[in-house]
Amino acid sequence: MTTSNPAAPERLEIDGAPATAEQLRARALDGFGHFTAMQVRGGAVRGLGLHLDRLDAATRELFDQGLDGDRVRAAIRHALAGDGTGRAELRDAAVRVYVHAPDGEPSLMVTVRAPVELPATMAGRAQSLKSVPYVRPVAHLKHLGGFGQTYHRREAERLGYDEALLTGPDGAISEGAVTNVAFFDGREVVWPEAPHLAGITMRLLEPLLAEAGLPTRRGPVFLRDLPAYRAAFVTNSWGVSPVRRVDDRDFPLDEKLMATVAGLYEDAPLDVI
Template structure:
């Protein structure tokens, strides 16, 4: 299902998104019609709209479109809201500035999914603080990792510091059982923000060597919640660490908001 400004979207209206690929989005998991962190997702869309398009976004209108997309759905699903301008021209993107709201829905997997094995890949996202649609680099890194026999990529910057994963934030559990987030240019994840509100955490710069020496590590985003990392490169990590179970329980205890 896909709608643009609340109406069925035409293929012509999607051409600019496919060919110019300028826009931003957020993805939200809906369970029983509720979305954890919905208000934070709306704040992200409004912030990114100002950064990308230089204009304000009517988030009450976005909520209406999301509510419409979820109407009648009883199974868990992921709603993606993409904000882009169908009139954008590759040669003159400065002329665009009337963003439209594309809403798409897909089925959601079970949580938590199986632990994943990550391979470190040198990569830094463009404008990392914005959740933008420019996913070529991230998906190329993911493909590189998968061709090497891993599940996904863990990004390492030119400074040698770990930042985030392909489409997820990464967190660590140190040898003392404390949760540590990488202090690096990363996308401010909604799931990370929710976990920070309900448990003690700290930030620190983390090298790849330090990451591999952690007691445990996990991926987190709205689709998977808290997903254990079973390995980074050739280093095995504990996918059953008690801290991971506590994080999952914390996340699942957060009530969903209705659009």
């Protein structure tokens, strides 16, 4: 199952106004920045506070300045709003917030696309992963310029897989090209600790799984360890999907595990933007 959202943005605004050609040229030539991606439902987002914290922390690291969460929320609301001249308000959407600093001050670009909907059944969502020897630079940031991960994901898709599984020395698993990955040994959920981006859905699920009585931890996971695990799943802003195969190793669909994980995600509160 390959799910993507390649269409051009329905709306694109920079600092609360339609983007100009000059602004877009500047950003096209500037690969230094970061972003976050979210699914909006009914004008609200799961883990909105985590998105705002991510944007603020990365802006401080890259540009030595903070980024006020209310400013980000206002920019998203404006991009989703109707304007009284035929532009309708959007309540459901896929939204990205990009942060550049072309003049030394953080600038926000908000893109709005149609919402992503995963298949209703877990079997329909099941992902096949192709391991590749690649670890993202500065992996803890959701930064721009992801040529390597995009290249490997496209190559994996050409080979009939849904996603690339990024690995480091000795086959140490880190993350998917656009996902976090977790493995289940029948007792606990293990998230690989090799350099990775701690995704919003992953960060939402970690405490929820523990509260539900399903232990979760971060630790080393190597390709050679896969026979020790009975199930796996991936997460990103689209939600939760089971893994059906990594390279030539099949994983059976653990309906009970996936019902628990997906249920916790679906029940997580939505925060009004």
